Amino acid sequence: MFKKGELRDLFDSIFAKSWPMWVGGITLAVLNILLFVIKYPWGSSSGYANIGQNLFQVLGINSLGTSIPISLHAVALLNIFVVVGAFVASLLSKEFGIRVAPIGELIKGFVGGALMAIGATVGAGCTTGGFFTGVAALSGGALALGLGFTAGTFVALRYLLWEMEALPNISMGKNFTFLNGTGKKTGWQRWLGWILIAAVLYIFSRYTASANGAAKIIGWHVFLGLILGMILQRSRYCIVRAFREPFMTGEATAPVAVILSILVTLVGFTVIKYFGVGNAGELSMRAIEMKAVYANFWLRALIGGFIFGLGMTVAGGCAVGTLWRAGEGHIKLWMSAFGFVVMAPISKLAIVPFVKGILPESMQSKLFLPDILGYTGAVVLVLFILLLWYLFVKWNERTGKFSAL
């Protein structure tokens, strides 16, 4: 029927070399649209917060706890299975390895994660749920978040360059690598990858076999988390790079991939919101329209985005970037995930109420752009901003005006 070589070619085309980042961008956009149809578009930071709250609950610190277990929290499970998916993809492509960075880097990972937790809770969103999803969901706050990320990334990159000159020892010192996929005797990595895929499919089938509709939805988050994680690892899709590279190397590859991704998502989300698709008639048209539009326009988003931008640049991965790199075996990003998980509940309890208290209502409002511009005007505005972003990164790639390296 077919030659053995044909299956091998198929496998190699997926796992032998990295995908272009824009391929990841488009496929992730399609999955984000599916997540929206199933329940809610892609986000990540609320999942970190839930995992942290469960951790505090286990430790007996109930004021930072929650009544929702991880097994019933769709976003927490999505996060976990993104890690699993990236782990699987890195095993199958023989790119897995436990990489322990020097101690200074591990501390930077933790601090970066903690800053991201503060930024995501204060700004009501991370680069994925707040920005990538938010812009496509026609949220005004998402645009303010983007400005905050840009400023935070710029400042933190200056710090990294300064650190390299003034404190080079932070990124030097003892490092270890275990179970590396390169070299000989690594066939077990691929076997483990296939076994994990089978295990995830089993978990998926258990959730979807339930008569409970909520369990079915959670089951799909398990499955889509696996696929998202695999795509993220293969394409090395990275929103930090989209904000950082124009100021660092000047390369436009990452920003163009993210712009393309938002563009595809924008089309899908607009159709969903316009027609009120999904949720099997449970929700009002207005509730569907307001999905992924948070009470953060504009200063709340700007402040949170700035802090998040600092954190993601120091950690070397945003909320989702942390997940897939953790799955690939970078211990620095495990520290970042740990910092995020621990800090998110603390920030929600102690920092967010303070910020919400001092900001006037007009600086933390839910702005759904079509409410003031109509659907056509809102989509044209977002397209115009994406076009300006594209022109800026391509011009800067050519001229290097804003690039440090």
Place this chain on the structure above:
Amino acid sequence: MQVDQTLDCKGLSCPMPIIKLSKALKSMNSGEVLEMLGTDPGSKTDVPAWCEKTGNIFLEQAEDNGAFKFYIKKK
């Protein structure tokens, strides 16, 4: 191949290897060869892309005992 300087980026993840690479090349003379060691799979695409962008010459890539080795000639 004559290697003039070696840069150890093992254990580091993005963006540290590229920042270190840029700094290391600044201290070298034109035509000298840098050997860069790393373990981040991202470096396999990042290092050649950065060389192409900056005009430095990416000579070759090898793997040794779990670490990637990149050879770069300063422009």
